[in-house]
Structures are given as C-alpha cells and as structure tokens.
Amino acid sequence: MRTSLVERARDGDDVAFSDLVDLDGDLCYAIAYRILRDVERAQDAVQQAFLLAWRELPKLRDPERFSPWLRRLLVNSCYEELRRHTRWTSRIRILPLDGPGGPDPTVSVDERDALDRAFGRLTPQHRAVFVLHHHAGLPLADIADAVGVPVGTVKSRLHHATRLLRAALLADDQIERAETRPA
C-alpha cells in the first residue's frame, strides 16, 4: 500500500502524498519533538521534511526506500532547526506538551530538569541517534542510513549520549542526597 502511494505521489498525486503524511506524520513528529524538545520547531521540521519530500519525490527511484529517505530528510530538517537563528520564533513560545495524562510520575521534576539540561548539551547528531534508537526503535544500520554515518559512529554516539544522560541523573541524585543530609 505504501509503495503504491509513493508511486502515485511521485507522479504528482497530492492526495496520495497526503495519505503518506497521515501514515508517517505522527512518528516523524514524535521523533522531531524528541530531538528538538520544542513543539513548534518540531512542527516546522516535520513540515519542512515533508515538503522537501514532496518536491524531490520524482527523483526517488526506489519507492521502497521512501521511509528511510524520509527519515533522513527529517533528521536533516531537525539539524537545520537546531542551527537556525531562532530570534523570531522565540517571541511566542508554546509550552511543551506533557501528553494527555500529564508528566510521567516515574520522572521527578528535578530528574526531568537534569535530563533536559544534559540533552541540551548533546550535539544534534548525538540527539538524533539517541532518539532514533531509544524512541523509534530503529536498528543501528537504519540509524546509520538516516544520519549518514557508519554504524560504528552510531554506536559511539549512542554510547556517549547514554552515558551523559545517566551521569546527569547520578549527579542530580547526589545533589539531592547532599541537600537532604542532616547537618
């Protein structure tokens, strides 16, 4: 079904492309949000990726490659969003959503802050690898395809990102213990 939609969209069928947006939009948005940690910029990145996909679709020779190709466009759009000068988008900022049930109680406010700060220190490339693996559940080879680096580099980035986030949690935990220790 997806291949048929891609073929029709490649021939200029915008309705078929809309169906592809329906099929892949949610996952793209979820990935983009987790890389960018910003609702509006995630929306921008997704829109940018899909528009680029639409424009360049006639050049995609193998319709079966649409999904990995789209992921690569999405990751690049996220990189661009992170690079972009955000002066004008920062004037109005929608607060990040916590989902229908609110924040996950598994994560305390302090832990969330610590993880947010640590994630913010990661490069876009590290963020993308981490999210594609731990959120999208992609195999390392597919991640390598999406971000355009060897599998070994993906492993290295994944290890570094995971270590940094764990360290942030441990540091936060140590600070909390020190603060609660009786004088």
Add this chain to the structure above:
Amino acid sequence: MNARHPDTIIAAWLEDGPSSLPRETARAIQVATRTTPQRRRVLGLSRGWWTPPMGYGLALVAVIGIVMLGSAFYFGRLGQPAVGGPTPNPSATSSAGASPSATIGPSDKPSASAPTQPFTSPRYGYSFARPVDWQAEESTRAWAHGEVVVPDLESLDRFLVPAVAGGPTGIVAVASQPIAPDKTPAAWLDGYMTRFHYANGGCRPNSSTDWEAFTVAGVTGWTLHFSCDQIAIVDFIAVRDGRGWVISGDRPLVEQFFSSFRFSK
C-alpha cells in the same frame, strides 16, 4: 531493572511528549503540497504552479503585493493616493527582506495594459480592477477565525496570471478572517508573523524583523518580501474592522493588484 533505575527514568523521560502530528501542521503540509511544484527532470511547467501556490503562496501572495505596490508607487507607475509608503516600525528593523531578489516570470510583465473589469468579493468585501487575463478562482468557504497560520485553498480568492515567456503561472491570493473575540489586532498580526513560516514551506524569510509597515487603501499593515525559487514574493497582512487580512503573491502582480484594490465594506 527496577522503576528507579536510571535507564528506566531516561526511557520514561524520552517517552514524555506529543506523539501525534497536530492537525494544523498536517493541513499546512497538505496545502503546501497542493501548491508546491515537484522538481522534475523534464522541461516545462511544474504542476504546482497551475494550481496557485497557496502554502507558501498565500503568505507569499500577501508579501509580494506590498512590495510591488511600494515600488510601483515610488516610481510613479501607479500614483494611487490610497496607497502610502512604509511607516517606520520601532520594533521591526527591516534589512535583507527589503531587498528583492531577481524575479523571472509573470511578474516581469504584469499585464498593466490589459483591459480590466471590476471584481468584487462578496465574501471578503474588497474590489479591484481585474485584468481580463487574470483567471479568478474564488473561495468556496470563509476563512474562519482560529485558522491563524494560513487559509487553505478553499478559503482563498486566487487570481492566476498566465505565464510569460515560459515562466511559471503567477498568482495573487486574498483572504481575511474575523479576529477571535479574545484576540487583539496586535496579537493577530504578531501571531501571523510568528507563524508565517508555516505558509512558506521551504521559502522562508530570514527573520520576522524583515516585516515593514505599509499602507494599502488607507489601512496600515505589514509587508514582508522574500524570494522562492527565484521568484520574488510579497506578503501583506493588516487588520481592518475586526478582520485580519492576508494578501500574497508574486510581487509585481500584487503591486498591480494594489493599484486598484479597495475595501468595499
């Protein structure tokens, strides 16, 4: 791995957040898709230009109109007293956006000498002298408030201008919406400027500070100039009598549009 293991916390933190693409974004993509040409290796017009560009088109249309009008005014081509020059804006420092890039296509030769006939939009309440070779495609529904970013094709009056010398079809697009009761005119303008890039697809101005004050038909609004695929675009937004207006398109065409544009209600 227990509930307080670091990896469990990290996993829970990572899962927090939205997972469904907002409808407004999906719709913006669909609108932009319908109005954005695909890159094909074959020569000839891209189909997207035959259906007027609305994604970046609408924003584009609005922006273009203002700029063209301004230059036409200053060069004495139009001489319409209803159209004034830009007013200095204390908050927006115009820069690169004010310098139009090369324009190729219909905007090179607006059919200024073509015969015209009056066009009046009963839905939105404006009129202008439509050149007879401008194909009018009127909106089929109103642009409701709440649809802040960009009206869709159904809520847009579009005027398609035949290509010149093999260039793309030109466009001018117009729409207006009532401003929600809880929103001020300034908030509407600010919201549009901030979210403007949704309407532009891959053709974004450098900064919202490129917006410049501009007056059309006695109403002062804001104009933004940018280029998309080497086509100079202008976006004009304004608020009048509780309605937010967007006029966008190829710069020379919008300038021509503004030369006879009037609010009719």
